[in-house]
Amino acid sequence: MSTHILRRTLIACGAAMLAAGPAFADEASSYPNKPVTIVVGYPAGGSTDLVGRLVANEIEKHLGQTVVIENLGGAGGAIGAQKVVNAKPDGYTLLVGANNEIAIANQINQSIKYKITDFTPIGVVAAQPMVLVASAKAGVKNTAEFVAAVKANPAKFSYGSSGVGTALHLAGEMMKDQGKINMQHVPYRGVPALTNDVLGNNIEYGVFVLSSGLPLIKAGKVTAIGTTEAKRYAATPDIPALAETAEFKNVDINSWFAMMGPAGMPAPVVAKIKAALDKTMAAPEFRKKMEDAGVQVMDSNIDAGKYINGEIGKYKQIIDAAKIEL
Numbered sequence: 001m002s003t004h005i006l007r008r009t010l011i012a013c014g015a016a017m018l019a020a021g022p023a024f025a026d027e028a029s030s031y032p033n034k035p036v037t038i039v040v041g042y043p044a045g046g047s048t049d050l051v052g053r054l055v056a057n058e059i060e061k062h063l064g065q066t067v068v069i070e071n072l073g074g075a076g077g078a079i080g081a082q083k084v085v086n087a088k089p090d091g092y093t094l095l096v097g098a099n100n101e102i103a104i105a106n107q108i109n110q111s112i113k114y115k116i117t118d119f120t121p122i123g124v125v126a127a128q129p130m131v132l133v134a135s136a137k138a139g140v141k142n143t144a145e146f147v148a149a150v151k152a153n154p155a156k157f158s159y160g161s162s163g164v165g166t167a168l169h170l171a172g173e174m175m176k177d178q179g180k181i182n183m184q185h186v187p188y189r190g191v192p193a194l195t196n197d198v199l200g201n202n203i204e205y206g207v208f209v210l211s212s213g214l215p216l217i218k219a220g221k222v223t224a225i226g227t228t229e230a231k232r233y234a235a236t237p238d239i240p241a242l243a244e245t246a247e248f249k250n251v252d253i254n255s256w257f258a259m260m261g262p263a264g265m266p267a268p269v270v271a272k273i274k275a276a277l278d279k280t281m282a283a284p285e286f287r288k289k290m291e292d293a294g295v296q297v298m299d300s301n302i303d304a305g306k307y308i309n310g311e312i313g314k315y316k317q318i319i320d321a322a323k324i325e326l
Contacts, residue, residue: 036067037093041101047255099167108326122277130168130207131207131213131239133208134225135198158205160187162190163190168208168209226245282300
């Protein structure tokens, strides 16, 4: 390309950017002037859907616009996440997603092409521990009995999760690695199938998010062995943390939920959404509904990008050690 042509091209590109700039700025300054869609990558009724709907119900008060939920299930949340990645980065299509589709799926499934850099992190909304439970078939009542039984019978017992590469699966593999125990992993197609087999005594152990496992524990249908965060969960003080024991002292993993947008969102739009999300997370009614569901609202001052990148590194260690892939 000649110098003359290159110069004309650069001038033309610059003119186009200048022409688009005011329109882009006007669009950002008037945000939001139409309904906002929050995509949830799961069918209605699950924990991510619950968080997404509670966020939508509250945040629309602070955005001054209708906020609607679009459930787009499939591929463990990845289909919904991909839609948001592909959306126009104008703030009208957002994701309320879990660590499964945001930070884990693309590490184990080569068919998932999006990366964390394809999102704009807005805020980490909430988190809850997972809980290891024992079925009646297992016949154990606490961590000491669990460890003794499993170590005495290597590879004899199994634990179930809601699927390969889910946070529940990674929690189970972290327990196995930290505790030097040998159990078989049985992946299920979602929590309902896992629940049926645990209650039916077809499998000895199961890993659940606390909000799914707690009703079973309270009803006496399963025995809680321990939760998976570093400290005992405030909402369930009677359930010990696995990390309270010597065998599992380094077990620290949870299930978290974050609001994300497509990469390239204008900073003023991100700031408006973040301000509305902060007010949502501070609202007493919102916090109570989340806590009643067994989910803890996070500190709104957490830097979502840094937090998620730290979690990605943690998951990579588990995935590599356990050789998890799809």
